[in-house]
Amino acid sequence: MKAMKMAVCIKQVPASESKIRPAADGKDIDRRGLSFVVNPYDEFGLEEALKIKEQQGGGTVTVITLGPDKAQEALRTCLAVGADEAVHIKDEAFESGDAYATARVLAEALKGGGYDLIFFGKQAIDDDSGAVGIEVAEMMGLPHVAVINKLEVDSEKGRAVAHRQIEGALEVFEVSLPAVFTCQKELNTPRYASLPGIMKARKKPLNPLSLADLGLSPEQVGKNGALTQLQEIRTPPSRESGHLIEGDPAEAARELARLFREEIKVL
């Protein structure tokens, strides 16, 4: 049986219970005091890769992230859960990129790796764009199935069958490998890191990759390589409290009509 080489692309995101506030410049969130975790949808990708490795009795699982130094915590967590190797793509030039610019860098990093299976979460819970995985597949010219909830891999034949839930039906795709999958929560139940895993993770290296290592130019990445520019981050306006019109029905209806005409000015 051919040992599968698998990559899981992950992102470090604020924990889901975080209270998010815009930063002072309105271009980012205020990261102070937030706790960060591995994007929960990415954990399904990691679990699927680890399961395939166990079922097939071999293979390697590499976790890859593009992010600041702090993102190393997320890589270490994945190593503690059971990933074999970690790649940290980091360069100042990557700042202010969008999904497209990020996908470009990841596609470049994945290209030479010889991966049979590449996993992403279906989306990151911070910006919810859900685009990076599919864009990477397109850039690499690989088949992809998004938002999968079941996967069967035939490593001998180099094929995989992936299921995805759509409105009122189940879609089943067969793809040739290598292929890209983005993962939905029904796919599996992610395992916990174990203590031996945490201790081993400390000793595993985090392989760094920079812009130069990838052979990309500063024009292709970050703000320059982005197709969209973030204009502003602001908190949604708080909902004003409702207005209760009291009195008997006829009177209340007259008051409502008056409000529509004079205050809300819709009539």
Added chain:
Amino acid sequence: MDFLFTEEQTMLREMVSKFVDKEVKPHAQQIDKNHDVALLQSIFKKGASLGLMGIPFPEAYGGSGLGETGYCILLEELSRGCASTSVTVGAHIGLAGFSILLGGNEAQKKKYLSALASGEKLGAYALTEPGAGSDAANIQLSAKEDGDSYRLNGTKLWITNGDIADIVIVYAVTDAKLKARGGITAFIVETDSPGFSANRIEDKMGLRGSATAELVFQDLRVPKENVLGEVGKGFVIAMETLDESRLSLAAACIGAAKELLGMSVDFAKKRVAFGQPIAGFQAIQFMLADMSAEIFQMESIVYRAAWMYDQGEKIPKEGAICKMFCSEALDRIADKAVQIHGGNGFMGEHPVERFYRDARINRIFEGTNEIQRVVIAEDVLKKGG
């Protein structure tokens, strides 16, 4: 000065926290209401398979070498979810495991500590007797030399894990004249030995899901190789073990306190009285402020003392201070939490009621707080403050 947890300690906390939220907390009410020891044991097994039971022990014995600090993190997190689970793990690691770590010889550590660290065997620690609690030097359970073994006769009381443990560290009198000055010896007893029996004690104010038992020893034979360390060293091992485990007990108080504050904040924001959430009233705000201030103090002293212990310092006074302060702070916090919850906090369906009951024992077991004050005062008088 550096007050940061290491990367491993942070990862450990994240991992245990996740485990507690998913595997412990959802079952805590059932464990308490139904005295469901079996459910608790299944959680213990799951935790053991992740390596939780070996956290403080050296890697040579199947542990992770994360020390007292790692162990305090474990108990703090477990206590956010379920005090019965936390105390079961505490007796297993902090009392049984540490007795062997501190007092055992190499062969004993290899054989028994490794089995405890993996969770393959469950441990208990038996010091207290019907006539000897705070007055631990007054234990009566006797161990008489008989060829290549000792014969144990007597009774131990209120032993956590007593009737579900595979291994019990039993403190017994080998020389009635010497008692605490060299007449007490610790034994590693396997509970499948003939002459061992245990009776579960069900009716408790709190920790209702943990197994508490009376242990009876009738001519139970222990081979000499199971004398923990040396004959006559038992009292020293018992006390050194308690120095450590008192600190982890204090850490457990932090977790319960944090959970109580979290529940109180949520409740105060939702509960409306006099036309506004009660969180808007200063009477409630001041209680929340006091709870928060005490939690900050608890965290500060416990992790400082844990750090000292991991540096190899002895911490009899510091452990006693942490145990005394944190158990009393937790009771004040639990009382305020019930007050904030009002009638809801008095009802059995709300976890606050369980935390209130579970908190009380912390001022009593592992040395009453009166004994802790004696320990602290002796140290202060000896060293002049």
